[in-house]
Each structure stands twice: as C-alpha cells, then as structure tokens.
Amino acid sequence: MTDTRTFLEKAGDLLGERGLTRDPELVEPWLTDWRGRFTGKALALASPASTDEVAALVRLCGEYGVPLVPQGGNSGMSGGATPDASGDALLLSLRRMSAIRRFDVPAREIVCEAGVVLQTLHETAEAEQLRFPLSLGGKGSATIGGLVSTNAGGTQVLRHGSMRAQVLGIEAVMADGGVFDSLAHLKKDNRGFDLKQLLIGSEGTLGIVTAATLRLLPALADRAVLWAGLADIRDARKLLLHVAAKAASALEGFEILPRHSLEAVLAHMPGARAPLAGDHAWHVLIELTGDQGTAAALPGLAQDLLESAFEAGLIEDATIARNERQAEEFWALREEIAPAERALGPAMQHDIAVPVARMADFVADAVPTIEREFPGTRGVAFGHLGDGNVHFHVLAPAGAVPGEWERGDGKAISARVHDLVTRWDGSISAEHGIGQLKRDELARLGDPVQLGMMRSVKQALDPMNLLNPGKLVPLAPGSAKD
Numbered sequence: 001m002t003d004t005r006t007f008l009e010k011a012g013d014l015l016g017e018r019g020l021t022r023d024p025e026l027v028e029p030w031l032t033d034w035r036g037r038f039t040g041k042a043l044a045l046a047s048p049a050s051t052d053e054v055a056a057l058v059r060l061c062g063e064y065g066v067p068l069v070p071q072g073g074n075s076g077m078s079g080g081a082t083p084d085a086s087g088d089a090l091l092l093s094l095r096r097m098s099a100i101r102r103f104d105v106p107a108r109e110i111v112c113e114a115g116v117v118l119q120t121l122h123e124t125a126e127a128e129q130l131r132f133p134l135s136l137g138g139k140g141s142a143t144i145g146g147l148v149s150t151n152a153g154g155t156q157v158l159r160h161g162s163m164r165a166q167v168l169g170i171e172a173v174m175a176d177g178g179v180f181d182s183l184a185h186l187k188k189d190n191r192g193f194d195l196k197q198l199l200i201g202s203e204g205t206l207g208i209v210t211a212a213t214l215r216l217l218p219a220l221a222d223r224a225v226l227w228a229g230l231a232d233i234r235d236a237r238k239l240l241l242h243v244a245a246k247a248a249s250a251l252e253g254f255e256i257l258p259r260h261s262l263e264a265v266l267a268h269m270p271g272a273r274a275p276l277a278g279d280h281a282w283h284v285l286i287e288l289t290g291d292q293g294t295a296a297a298l299p300g301l302a303q304d305l306l307e308s309a310f311e312a313g314l315i316e317d318a319t320i321a322r323n324e325r326q327a328e329e330f331w332a333l334r335e336e337i338a339p340a341e342r343a344l345g346p347a348m349q350h351d352i353a354v355p356v357a358r359m360a361d362f363v364a365d366a367v368p369t370i371e372r373e374f375p376g377t378r379g380v381a382f383g384h385l386g387d388g389n390v391h392f393h394v395l396a397p398a399g400a401v402p403g404e405w406e407r408g409d410g411k412a413i414s415a416r417v418h419d420l421v422t423r424w425d426g427s428i429s430a431e432h433g434i435g436q437l438k439r440d441e442l443a444r445l446g447d448p449v450q451l452g453m454m455r456s457v458k459q460a461l462d463p464m465n466l467l468n469p470g471k472l473v474p475l476a477p478g479s480a481k482d
Contacts, residue, residue, distance in 0.1 A: 007064040008044060011090070014056055018096075021045050030074055030091060031083065034138075035349075037406075038079035038436060041087035042069070047096045051171060051179060051210040054092075058208065058466075059177030061090060067466045068092045070204035072114065072146025075138040077351065078435025080150065080203045080471050089469075094145045097210060100124060108216040109168060111183055114145025114209050121214075130216040133160035137335045145209045151201030153431030155287075155334075158386035159252045160217075162431065163200065169213035170196040174206075175462040183213045198457070203433055204468040206461045221295035223252075224288040224302040225327035228309070228318040229280030233258075233381075236284050237360035239314045240386055243286060246305055250294065253287035254386035261337045261382050268340035275330060276317045284315075284385075285334050337382055338391070346396040346403075348410045350417050354426035356388035362424050363390065369420065370394055374413055389430035392417060418445060434472045443474030452476075 012020045021027060022044045032039040043066065048054045061068055067089040071081040083089040098115040105128045112121060118132075118139040125132050136142065136154040146152075148170065153162045160166070168185040182196050199207050230236055236256050244251055259281055266272050276283075286305075290298045299320075306318045321327035341347055354362045367379035376397025383390040394413050396405045418428045422445050434442055443451065451474055458465075458473045 003064055004043065007060065007066055010060055011044070011046060011057060014060065015046060015048055015053060019047050019049060019053065021047075027091065030071060030093065033079045033082045034075050035077060035079075038082040040069075040083035040085050040089075042083045042089055042091040043087065045091045045093060047093045049096045051097075051173065054094075054097075054173045054208060054210055055177045055179055057090075057092070058173050058175065061466055062175070062177065062464060065464065065466070066090050067469050068208070069468055070094065070145070070149070070208050072143035072149070073117065073138065073141035075141045076146065076150060076435060077349075077432035078429070078437040080433050080435030080437075080468070081146070082436070084436075084470055092208065094143065094208075094210070097145075101211065103128070105130065108218075109185060109213055110216060111169075111211060111213050112144045113211045114143060114148075116144045118142045118144070118147065125216050126219060129219045131219050132166070132214060133217050134163060134166055137338070144212055144214070148200055148209045148212050149202065149204050150433040151431070153384070153387075153389065155253050155255065155331075155384065157384060157389070157431075158254055159249070164197065166214050167196065167200055167212050168215050170199055170209060171211040172199050172207035172209045175464065175467050179210075180207060183211060185213050201433070203435065203472045205458060205472050206467065208467065218291050220289050221292045222290055222298055223327065224298040225321040225330050226284075226286040226288070226302055226306065226318060227275040227321075227330050228284045228286070228306070228315040229276045229278060230282040230284060230315055231280070233282050233360045233363050235314050236282055236385055237357075238312075239284060239309060242309055242312065242314060243305055244386075246308070247288055247301060250288045250290060250298070250301060251286070251386075252289045253285065255285040255334050255383060256385045256390070257283050257285070257334060257337060257382040258380060259283075260378065260380055261341070262333065264340040264344060265333050265336045268343050269332070269336050272333060272336075273329075275319055275333070278317050280316055285330055287331075334382075341380065341393060341395065344395060345398075346400050346405045346410065348394045348406065348413050348417075350392040350394075350414065350421075350428070351389070351430050351432040352392050352417070352421045352426055352428060353387075353389045353430035354421060354424045356386070358424060359385055359388050359390060362420075362426070363392075366392065366417070366420050370413065370417065373416065374409060377413065415441070415444075436471055439470070439472060439474055442472075446474065 027045045069083045070092045094114040097113040102111040169183040172180045363381040370379045378395040380393045381390045
C-alpha cells in the first residue's frame with residue numbers, strides 16, 4: 001500500500017491534475033469494453049499530454065512494477081483495452097495526445113499523434129483535397145493509436161489494404177521507457193528488421209504507439225454505388241471476379257449481406273428502405289471510385305457491369321445509386337447490421353478470414369453446419385467478401401437469457417466456429433484483434449512455432465510483462481496465470 005501510494009503521488013506530480021485521476025465517475029466509463037463483455041478495475045486513469053510524459057510514466061511504472069493498459073477510443077471488439085479485475089493496472093489514455101504534428105500536402109503524408117480521432121483525420125485531409133483510405137463505423141471515436149495497434153481494417157481494404165498498409169512511420173514508447181522514433185518516411189531502408197511492422201497490430205503488448213506517419217491519397221472526384229440481389233452466395237464470388245476483371249483499380253468496396261441482415265436493418269432503422277423490390281437470398285453492395293482522370297467513365301462502367309452480370313446470370317436484380325444521398329443510404333444499410341442484430345438479442349460474433357477464393361464455399365458450408373449442431377440458432381455472415389473477411393454471427397434461439405447463453409452454449413458455438421475456420425486454413429481474427437476475448441482460442445488453435453516466436457518477442461521487449469498483460473500473447477503451457 002505504501003508503494004502504491006508513493007507511485008500515485010509521483011505519477012500525479014509527473015502528469016499534473018489533468019493527467020491523473022482516481023475519481024470513480026471519470027474512470028468508470030473507460031473500464032468496460034465497447035461490447036460490454038469485459039469490465040475491470042484500475043489504480044487510476046493516466047492521460048499524458050506528450051510522448052515525453054508517456055516515456056517518463058512508463059519508466060515510473062517499471063520502477064514500481066505497475067502494469068499499463070493503453071487505451072484509445074475504447075471502441076475495440078476484443079477487450080484489448082480493458083484492464084483485468086485485480087485493480088493493479090494503470091489505465092493509460094492517449095486521448096489528450098491529439099495533435100497533428102505535420103501535414104505535408106505535396107508529399108501526401110501526415111503525422112498524427114495517437115489520440116487523433118479517425119473522423120478528424122478524414123476532415124483534415126479533405127480540406128486539402130486528399131483522403132485517408134481507411135474508414136469504419138466507429139470513425140467518430142476510433143483513434144489513430146488504436147487503429148495502428150490493432151491493425152484495423154474496414155470497408156476499403158479490398159483496394160487499399162488494412163492499417164498496416166497506411167503506416168509509413170511510427171513513434172512508440174517501449175517497456176523500458178525508451179522512445180522508438182521511426183516517423184521519417186524512407187522509400188528504401190534496408191537496415192535490418194522493419195520494427196514498425198512488429199509494433200503494428202501488437203495491441204500495446206510490445207510498445208505504446210504515440211504517433212504515426214500516414215499516407216494520404218488524392219480526393220475522389222466521384223463514385224458509383226451499386227446494389228445487387230443474388231440467389232446464392234457462390235454467385236457473389238463469381239460476381240466479384242466479374243467486377244474485378246472489368247473495373248480493375250476502380251473497385252473499392254465489395255460487401256455481402258444475407259436476406260436476414262437486410263430485414264433486421266429495415267426493421268431497426270427508421271425510414272430505411274430496401275434498394276430492390278424483390279426478395280433475394282443475398283445482397284451485394286459494390287463501390288467504384290474515380291479521381292479527376294477517371295471519374296467521367298464511372299457511370300458507363302457501372303451500367304456495363306450490371307448489364308454484363310445480368311447476361312452472365314450472376315444477379316437477379318440490381319440498381320445504381322442515383323445520387324450521393326442514395327449512395328449514403330445504401331452504405332447505411334450495411335453499416336447498421338451490427339446494431340440491428342444486437343437489438344434482436346444475444347449473439348456470438350466472429351471476425352474471421354479464410355482464403356478469398358474459398359470464402360463463399362465456407363459460408364455455404366458453415367452456416368447450415370452450425371444451425372444443425374445448435375438447434376434454434378441462426379448463422380449470419382456479412383461483410384468484406386472481396387478480402388476474404390466476413391463477420392460470422394450466430395444468433396441465439398428465441399428465449400435465450402442474455403449473459404447466461406453466451407457463457408454456456410455461446411462459448412461452445414464460438415469454439416466450433418473457430419474449429420471450422422481453422423480447418424479451412426483461415427484465421428479466427430481478421431481485423432478486430434485478439435485482445436482477451438480470443439487469447440485462449442489462439443493458444444488452442446495457433447501454430448506452436450508462431451506462438452513460441454510471439455512469446456519470445458514479448459519476453460525480449462517487455463520482460464516484466466507490464467505492457468497490456470493478459471492480451472494477445474497466449475501463456476506458454478504450464479506457465480503461472482498472469
């Protein structure tokens with residue numbers, strides 16, 4: 001207790017009144033993850049205002065053996081930014097570090113601190129006729145540090161890649177308090193390991209990302225947004241190949257959703273309307289984009305795609321958004337799936353990937369398998385078919401008790417889904433990370449050599465296990481519980 005009191009006094013002196021709080025009303029909102037699955041406790045909430053303060057705080061934590069749990073917008077899906085129930089850890093918020101340090105418009109590069117919100121980055125880039133090619137539903141709360149630390153994805157990965165592809169440089173505070181400064185962007189740098197790539201996606205377990213250099217692209221001049229109805233998910237795979245061949249680099253998004261998901265959104269979202277009049281088992285949302293040099297060709301390209309797809313028997317019906325407002329309405333139907341399904345009751349959500357060429361076959365096989373083995377459930381797969389990542393949700397039977405069902409049948413369902421994914425040479429986490437939600441499943445299903453390498457890197461960079469303990473990296477067999 002004396003050490004804890006001394007630590008908190010020193011941390012308060014270092015960070016000041018705004019930088020450290022133990023007020024329960026201020027700390028409590030940040031102790032539960034976005035999905036409400038995990039709730040922990042913390043010694044205090046630390047909110048440093050600079051990289052120097054983060055580094056000094058990490059050194060202080062090392063001196064007193066205090067674990068740190070870094071947190072951005074607290075919008076993660078795997079409990080990776082939530083402390084455990086012991087109350088021994090310090091919750092580290094990077095939200096005060098929200099400066100844009102440098103914006104090189106001609107070079108199309110921007111240096112953002114970890115607390116910059118994604119939507120703010122979008123608006124800053126747009127003001128200079130540029131754009132940041134990564135977006136997701138939580139853009140109003142997700143921060144750059146969190147996006148880097150989890151290697152976030154989104155709806156534009158098909159063309160532009162995940163967060164890893166957008167990061168040109170990183171600044172991070174390591175477990176010993178040293179600052180890893182690799183913000184400068186070099187087209188060629190062959191001095192050994194690409195250490196910034198090691199930190200991207202490490203979920204704060206190897207270092208605390210404090211800033212990043214990001215690439216920007218020219219602003220879009222126009223887009224064409226298409227909605228198609230299909231009879232079978234396998235036709236969606238054929239349609240993807242058809243569109244990719246004709247549209248080439250203009251293809252930016254290709255999202256699938258089943259009939260059930262669309263119906264759930266229409267019932268949940270006031271004023272929502274179905275894009276097509278008929279009844280279709282599957283729906284596909286396609287986005288084509290163009291810059292100043294290619295935008296004029298988009299309407300003709302979109303029309304040609306649909307006509308040729310009809311002729312090939314790939315689609316039952318389709319439409320093209322008449323204007324930007326209708327394009328946004330189409331995308332809202334896709335983005336509201338998760339909230340709409342939450343309103344229906346308990347569900348187990350799985351963020352999975354299998355090889356792109358096999359995803360349609362996987363869904364066609366896995367949905368009936370799960371529904372047969374767990375009577376009364378409904379399997380729902382939607383999302384980024386173009387990059388082999390769907391959100392595979394299993395909705396509980398009618399009358400299931402929230403909380404109780406997830407801990408019982410829900411846990412068994414998730415294990416079965418993960419078994420199926422592994423059998424299809426896939427991943428149990430495509431874009432949401434491992435956190436604490438999937439750590440044990442990673443230990444159960446992961447390749448022993450890869451897991452051993454992860455543990456070795458963690459031990460080398462954080463020998464005291466103070467950086468986000470209990471997340472991402474599975475314990476070695478026989479290890480003491482952390």
